[in-house]
Structure formats: C-alpha cells, structure tokens
Ligand code: HEM
Ligand SMILES: *[C@@H]1O[C@H](CO)[C@@H](O)[C@H](O)[C@H]1NC(C)=O
Ligand SMILES: *[C@@H]1O[C@H](CO)[C@@H](O)[C@H](O)[C@H]1NC(C)=O
Ligand SMILES: *[C@@H]1O[C@H](CO)[C@@H](O)[C@H](O)[C@H]1NC(C)=O
C-alpha cells in the first residue's frame with residue numbers, strides 16, 4: 288500500500304517537474320552547444336589546450352553556447368557587447384562558485400576572501416580593498432619606488448650573468464612580483480635568496496602545473512579529489528594551501544602583536560584597525576571570522592597577482608625579442624625620453640605611446656586567462672532571450688574576442704601599432720579586456736599595468752636581448768591553465 292502511493296507520488300512529481308521544466312524553457316531560445324556524455328559532459332572533447340576547442344566552438348556556435356564541464360552547466364559568451372553587458376549590469380551574474388577543497392577555511396559557512404566571496408559581504412570588502420589599495424600603493428608613487436627597487440634587483444642579477452644564457456626568467460619575475468606585493472601588503476621585503484620566499488614560489492609552480500596536467504579535473508569534478516585524494520593531486524594541493532595559510536597567519540599575528548592605532552603602516556594594519564568596530568555579524572570585519580577573512584584575502588591577492596603578472600612579463604620578453612623591429616622601436620622611445628641616463632618612471636608613460644601600445648598588444652596576443660574567470664548565476668535569469676539557469680557558470684571567451692578577425696583584421700600579427708593613431712598617439716581599444724570587465728573586474732589592474740611598464744621599460748633600457756643561439760627557436764605555443772610560454776633561453780647584452 289505504502290509503496291503504491293510512493294510510486295504514484297513519484298510519477299506525479301516527475302510529470303509536474305517535466306511540465307515545469309518545459310514551460311520554463313518554452314518561452315526561451317535554446318542555447319546551442321556540442322553534445323556531451325553523462326557525468327563527464329564535454330570534458331573529453333577539450334583536449335590538452337582547452338582554449339583551442341573553446342575557440343572552435345565559438346566560431347561554430349557564435350555569440351553564446353553551452354557545454355557541460357563534468358556535470359557543471361557552463362555558458363561561453365563570445366559577443367563583445369554581450370560580455371560587457373552580462374558582467375556589468377546584473378548582480379545575479381556576478382556570483383562565484385564555491386570549491387571548498389581549494390579554500391583556506393573550508394569549514395566556514397561561506398567563501399571568504401575576495402576572489403570567491405559573494406553578495407553584500409564581497410561588495411563591502413571589495414569596496415574597502417580598492418580604497419585601501421589606492422592609499423597604500425596601487426597607483427601611488429610609494430608603490431612605484433617599491434617596484435623600481437625590485438626592477439633594480441633583477442637588473443643586477445642579469446648583469447652578473449651577462450652574455451650567458453638565462454633560462455629561468457619566469458622565476459626571476461615571480462620573485463620580484465611577490466616581493467613588491469608583499470611589501471605593499473605587509474611593509475616587509477624578502478631577500479631574493481630567502482628560502483621561505485623560494486618555498487612559496489615552488490608551491491605556486493607545483494600547484495599550477497599539477498592542475499593543468501589533470502585538465503583542471505579538480506575544479507570541474509571536485510568529487511574525484513575526495514575519492515582519489517592521492518592520484519588526483521588533492522592531497523598535494525591541500526598541503527600547499529595549509530603551508531601558505533600558516534605563512535600569511537604568521538604575518539597577521541606579527542602585526543597584531545605590534546599593532547598601534549596611531550601608526551598604521553600597511554594593508555594588514557588598516558584591516559585590523561577596522562575589526563573591533565562592528566556589531567554587524569554579516570560584516571567582513573566581524574568577530575573571529577575577520578581574521579580568517581584577512582588571511583584569505585592575502586592569499587587571494589598573491590594567488591591572483593603573482594603568476595598572472597610574471598607570466599605576462601615572460602611573454603613580453605619573448606615577443607619583444609622575437610618580432611622584428613619591436614625591440615628597436617621600444618629602445619628608441621626609451622632613449623628619447625630618458626637619454627638612457629635615468630630610470631624610466633610612471634611619469635614618463637604619457638610621453639611613451641609606443642611602449643603603452645606594446646603592453647596592450649602583449650596583453651591581447653597572450654590572453655593568458657583565455658576564458659577570463661568564470662562567474663556563477665545566483666538565480667534563474669533571462670539574458671538576450673536565453674534562460675541562464677541558477678548555478679550556471681559564465682565564461683567570457685576573452686581569447687576569442689582578442690583574436691577575432693572581424694574586430695582586429697590581422698589578429699595573428701603582433702603589431703603594437705594597432706593601438707596607435709596615424710600620428711603616433713596611443714589609442715585605446717574598447718575590445719581589449721584582459722582584466723575582464725564589470726562588477727568583478729580585476730582589482731590589481733593598475734598595479735599589474737604599472738609593474739609591467741616599469742619592468743619592461745627599464746630592462747630594455749639596460750639590456751639588448753637575443754635568443755640563446757645554442758638553444759632551439761622558442762615556441763609561441765602556450766602551456767598551462769594560465770597560458771604560459773614554454774621555457775626559453777635568452778642572452779642579455781648590457782647597453783652602454
Ligand atoms: C597581467 C596581470 C593580471 C591579469 C591578466 C588579471 C586578470 C584578471 C581577471 C580576468 C579577473 C577576473 C575578473 C572577473 O571575474 O570578472 C581578475 C580578478 C582579480 N584579480 Fe587580476 N589579473 C592580473 C593581475 C592581478 C594583480 C597584480 C592582482 C593583485 C594584486 C590581481 C587581483 C585580482 C583579484 C583580487 C581578483 C578578483 C576580483 C573579484 O572577484 O572581485 N590581479 N584578474
Ligand atoms: C574542517 O572540519 C573537519 C571535520 O571536523 C576537520 O577534519 C578538518 O581538519 C577541518 N579543516 C580545517 C581546515 O580546519
Ligand atoms: C580588538 O579587541 C581585542 C580584545 O578586546 C584586543 O585585544 C585587540 O587589541 C583589539 N584589536 C585592535 C586591532 O584594536
Ligand atoms: C583607525 O580607526 C580609527 C577609529 O575608528 C579611525 O579614526 C582611523 O581613521 C583609522 N585609521 C586608518 C588608517 O584607517
């Protein structure tokens with residue numbers, strides 16, 4: 288008797304669900320996309336370089352298409368106007384997914400930090416962070432001095448190896464970028480030989496390459512991590528996260544011990560200064576959670592800022608050395624502005640249109656985050672006549688946008704001049720959005736742009752760079768989840 292009514296109830300539920308589903312979708316256009324298989328979805332179709340397949344589908348399906356990453360419903364948007372619209376306007380499209388296994392505090396009731404937090408909590412914190420970063424360095428002259436000191440250290444290092452092949456540029460840049468970020472956030476600096484610093488760098492490299500090798504499986508199918516923690520790399524990643532966490536916790540504890548309200552030195556101090564003032568339990572500064580929030584934020588800034596900036600610098604060196612005429616024009620402009628007798632500074636940028644255009648071309652050509660960073664729809668919501676269901680991931684296909692012939696004409700040619708007017712002035716192009724756009728746009732954009740400018744201009748002020756003649760010609764094909772150059776070897780020649 289019981290089982291009979293259960294069956295009836297189940298059938299009724301299925302009918303109601305089916306009716307609800309079809310009536311819900313009937314009024315919307317169907318989102319096109321490739322057919323996948325159960326559980327894995329379209330993952331087996333992705334290949335080693337996911338962005339290549341995503342671009343093929345963008346060409347095939349156009350403005351919007353849907354794939355399944357594992358069981359995760361995902362839409363990819365390729366139309367530039369739609370990308371701007373969907374991320375700029377509606378907070379419903381500005382959520383993030385939660386992946387506990389990558390978090391420092393998986394036991395908290397929600398994602399902490401800035402990259403994966405959501406809602407009002409995220410909005411309040413992001414607002415505070417942007418304000419403080421303007422005060423403590425991002426876009427300010429004290430930041431410039433910090434970065435120039437790192438540049439100087441890199442230049443000294445290159446001088447020591449002058450004439451000999453250098454094949455670890457990426458590591459050199461990571462050290463320098465981590466250090467300037469660390470100084471801005473904590474007002475301390477590492478020595479480049481500090482073993483602690485090297486552990487952080489090694490951790491970063493290990494995690495990213497392990498992830499790329501398993502095709503981002505832990506992101507798309509988190510349950511694999513719990514079923515096969517060793518094989519899937521889950522245990523390794525947990526260990527690195529715990530290592531990192533204790534590193535940042537130490538910095539926070541040190542600041543707490545020495546905290547003086549009348550001597551606020553850096554970002555950690557200013558955050559601590561906010562913590563005892565609120566009774567609002569939803570605030571990022573509330574109670575014991577505030578300290579976790581601070582540590583998670585520090586982790587996020589490093590996670591989001593170091594590999595991206597140093598990878599872009601590596602591409603910069605590769606392109607400038609590879610493409611005929613670029614290095615000459617860059618050095619010509621540096622000479623006109625500084626007579627090669629002083630450091631290039633941020634104040635020189637307005638009179639350096641070629642260098643400014645060159646950096647935009649490096650960002651466009653490399654498009655290191657090819658699908659940007661995905662957002663999550665927090666509710667069912669219509670967009671352009673399509674239904675974007677709750678919990679769908681939304682990717683902007685930035686690589687496709689930046690290499691679309693309809694927009695750029697000759698996208699596969701490396702040509703900084705595309706960002707210059709005929710009389711040589713810098714010309715911004717609205718379709719270049721390497722930092723994404725809208726409500727969650729990269730908070731480190733100005734720091735990244737300043738860092739890249741100061742590094743490239745001052746390195747090429749000091750050296751002429753060529754490829755190591757004893758090594759094979761470097762490849763332009765990227766590897767990794769963040770598109771990274773394959774290792775290459777250069778020779779520096781000091782300029783007189
Ligand atoms: C060339 C260098 C960089 C590139 C290409 C880059 C790119 C991006 C992209 C595509 C996003 C996603 C935006 C979105 O979800 O809508 C992002 C977010 C973010 N970036 Fe960057 N970034 C760079 C450097 C930095 C630096 C130097 C920092 C910090 C010091 C940083 C901190 C962040 C943070 C915290 C977020 C999350 C913002 C949020 O969710 O509210 N990034 N970045
Ligand atoms: C989270 O809670 C579980 C179970 O109580 C515990 O085993 C684990 O160590 C906790 N994780 C962290 C990072 O605190
Ligand atoms: C916050 O309050 C605690 C305990 O009341 C105190 O020990 C700590 O110094 C305060 N922190 C700051 C940053 O004022
Ligand atoms: C620290 O907190 C005090 C008290 O709320 C405030 O007056 C002061 O402006 C804060 N300092 C900074 C640097 O934010």
Ligand SMILES: *[C@@H]1O[C@H](CO)[C@@H](O)[C@H](O)[C@H]1NC(C)=O
Pocket residue numbers: 465487488490491494524527528531586589590591593594
């Ligand atoms: C560990 O720290 C490094 C350097 O601060 C950071 O870039 C990296 O993303 C962190 N790794 C994880 C898994 O949090």
Ligand SMILES: *[C@@H]1O[C@H](CO)[C@@H](O)[C@H](O)[C@H]1NC(C)=O
Pocket residue numbers: 432435436439628629630
């Ligand atoms: C450039 O700046 C660095 C750091 O402030 C300084 O050590 C170096 O002497 C400067 N170089 C020149 C050529 O002025």
